[in-house]
Amino acid sequence: MEISQRSQLFKGILKGCILSIIKMQPTYGYELSMKLQEFGLPDVSEGSIYPILLRLQREKLIIGEMRKSDTGPNRKYYQLTEAGQMQLAEFIHHWDLLKQPVDKIIEKGGN
Template sequence: MGKQTTEMLKGVLEGIVLAIISVRPAYGYEITARLREHGFADIAEGTVYALLVRVERRGLVDVEKVPSQKGPPRKVYALNDSGRAQLDEFWEAWSFLAERLEQLRGEGQHDG
């Protein structure tokens, strides 16, 4: 992944993670695995865990500790009403930006 892609991804990763959790609750490693399934292979687990701490502190997710057969209980993250509102706002912003970027791309292709 190039530097520009990495920088852009930093700005939208929270929305992507909230979208993943909105499908069904998940724990950190599972979220990272789902990101990889969707083609975000270069995202480090540590990045995802730091982001989960932030969204938990901001009250966007509910956290349930679930017993694990391999060590300490896992924290399972579920989107709550605040998180859903944040995700809706993210998709609105994404649509706004995507439409304008496509317009600019189209203008550039016609003028060249």
């Protein structure tokens, strides 16, 4: 499971999910990992989001901003950029194209 989790496909999907969650509202790292778990994404190691967040920032799909939180400490909140919105729309489009045929194929296979 460990190796397949780190596969390109999984990384791409995780990236899409992260963009999707950030789109709902500005989110900070810990909150993001909690949300991923709440949605039941299986066994994503919590820390694995940070390299991805760094990469998304480098690709200018999200921007991070240190802000005071309501409870006190500074937190880095992430927001989608315009390029991020477009990337997310693209991800959703590709995902829709894949999802149904894959589901059907698996069903036919009697799994």
